Amino acid sequence: MAGGIWTTQNKRRPGAYINTKGTSQPTPDTSLGRTLLIGSGDLNWGPKGIVEVDSTTDFRAVLGTDLTDTRLIPLRETLKGALTVLYLNGNDGERAAVADEKLPWTFTAKYPGTVGNTLTVTVEKDPDDETLITVKTLFGTTLVDEQVVRTTTASGLESNAYVDVTFTGDATDPVGDAEATDGGADFTFEAGKAKLEALAASTSYTLAGGTTTSVDVTEMLNDVLATENYNVVTTAGYAADSNLHALVATAIERLRDDEGYKVRAVVPLMEGAPKYDHEAVSVVSNGVELVDGTILTATQAAGWFAGASASADAGKSLTYVAYPDAVSAVPKRTNEQTIAALNAGEIVFTTLTDGSVVVEQDINSLVTISKDKLKAFQKNRVIRTLDAIATDTMDVFHTQFIGKVNNDSTGRSLFKANRVSYLKDLSDASVINPVDVADLTVEPGEDRDSILVTLAITPIDAMEKLYMTITVN
Incomplete structure (x- = not known):
């Protein structure tokens, strides 16, 4: 996408080149806010x-x-x-991790950095049903994730906002046929199931190896x-x-x-x-x-x-x-x-x-006034108005006119009508004063694929100063 200001009509790339000086529907400003x-x-x-x-x-x-x-x-x-x-x-560096051979998972910090070394994963068995496993992720001492799986559905353990989980099962070949289990997860390693069954009632694993490279x-x-x-x-x-x-x-x-x-x-x-x-x-x-x-x-x-x-x-x-x-x-x-x-x-x-x-006043750092940058350019509201017009005009030209509309009197009239409609919307919203059609011209440029647009507008500013005289009779 090409754009910017222009001094002479010598641009090579197709695009909208727009100067702001003192003398179909518009594209919404998706960057607002x-x-x-x-x-x-x-x-x-x-x-x-x-x-x-x-x-x-x-x-x-x-x-x-x-x-x-x-x-x-x-x-x-x-x-x-x-x-x-x-x-x-x-932030960059290495991600903290833990890979214990007693577990059918590896846990890796979501992001690089030493903060990953404060993450802990606990694996707890249900005292009433040892096939139920509760896996908790702690950030420091704060519980940030908790999931329940069965020894037969361990592959269903999901990553969370802090830790990526990888199911490893076991290094041996699967024993028996893989069968669908609760939640649709497949547990293919009988030895992995045995690992969970062999765990103590509660075990904790602290991630390590996280480093920060600023x-x-x-x-x-x-x-x-x-x-x-x-x-x-x-x-x-x-x-x-x-x-x-x-x-x-x-x-x-x-x-x-x-x-x-x-x-x-x-x-x-x-x-x-x-x-x-x-x-x-x-x-x-x-x-x-x-x-x-x-x-x-x-x-x-x-x-x-x-x-x-x-x-x-x-x-x-x-x-x-x-x-x-x-x-x-x-x-x-x-x-x-x-x-x-x-x-x-x-x-x-x-x-x-x-x-x-x-x-006190919504102004910018402009202090040098010139014929191209009038005193009004010191006001941020005015700059936002000029930027909105320039950005919308560029977007419309790029999406609706470049390569799609002939550069003849009909095509130029279409572009002018589009801009007149947009400017009327701004006027109706009290952003600018009403624009006379004669204040907007769309003419052939120096090259057969270019147009020259001139526009005169008056942005509306907010009231800021009150001068009042009270006469007492």
């Missing part, structure tokens, strides 16, 4: 690469710990705003940024002076301009660092205190803003949106400090007189 979070902690568990999680996820199973762990504070905060988080996990997430970053389905990426959780923030910001600019992916980034502020000065990068400058007394730094609080930004559609502004469970901004900014931060293109959390903590 999806945030890419680059994991910053060594969790020693979970799959290497992307772990897709939401509020219903069993975090202990997939990441080896729960959201109360301080290492997952950025993830917890991101999930307060996002619908789905793509957690980039830099992976530098920067090695995976470019591939993940370009291939995963998300609309906001954040480096929340990394120290403010980490070079990862600048790497991500640069990658986002490249993806937008060179490849047409309208994704955005949220990073924490590093005092004294060069300005990002880009409409797709938002910079969080302070943190918050939560109702339980937890103090979140700017880099941790950046997670919530990233999640909320990913979930906000083109018709929503985050200006004065409250930070969940927050009771104070940390540090609090004076009026002069707040104005200076806003002028520098920073996200500021502000404590209101009612005790709530809100986003």
Whole structure:
């Protein structure tokens, strides 16, 4: 899929090349609410690469710990705003395992890492019926799985979220004919049955050999940024002076301009660092205190803003949106400090007189205004609108027009009608002002297989300032 911006009509690949400047049905934005979070902690568990999680996820199973762990504070905060988080996990190594000749199974940890060495499997016989076997999996001291099989149905023992189970039976040839047993499982090794019968009433087996090989997430970053389905990426959780923030910001600019992916980034502020000065990068400058007394730094609080930004559609502004469970901004900014931060293109959390903590203004880091990037481009709601139009237009062109529709007056009229319909939907939803048909043109391009589209729109912003004069008679 080709895309990006264009200066001259010299592109080689078929695709949609769209510039955003100051002067059939649309494809749904399936990335809405999806945030890419680059994991910053060594969790020693979970799959290497992307772990897709939401509020219903069993975090202990997939990441080896729960959201109360301080290492997952950025993830917890991101999930307060996002619908789905793509957690980039830099975990690799060897999987813990146990293979005891007394058992007809081998048990292997689901994922690499030293956390696998805390897994225990117990095999218990029913005191009233020794053909009934209860197999339990413990994560530390917590029971996470329990299954009951018979000595004649041992092959029916299933893997679970923590342990992969392999039925081994016995190394000898099967004795007698294999017969279907309860649950449809086949027990083909009579000697394996004898193993279970020979076990003590209760035996325990601790997995061992799990090792962690930490992976530098920067090695995976470019591939993940370009291939995963998300609309906001954040480096929340990394120290403010980490070079990862600048790497991500640069990658986002490249993806937008060179490849047409309208994704955005949220990073924490590093005092004294060069300005990002880009409409797709938002910079969080302070943190918050939560109702339980937890103090979140700017880099941790950046997670919530990233999640909320990913979930906000083109018709929503985050200006004065409250930070969940927050009771104070940390540090609090004076009026002069707040104005200076806003002028520098920073996200500021502000404590209101009612005790709530809100986003002062939903802006990005753009501070240099030009004829192609007007003052309106500093507003994230405007950028979300422009991104939504560009992304939908690209998707429609790719799926409905490339290679399918003739590049003649009829074909160009079809494309224009499609876009007029989409823009009317945006207008009806109060995302943009009504578009006159004359504001959209679809003309032949310089090559016989290209078209040139020009569009003038006016995005709608939210009310933010009240100027009022009261006259007393």
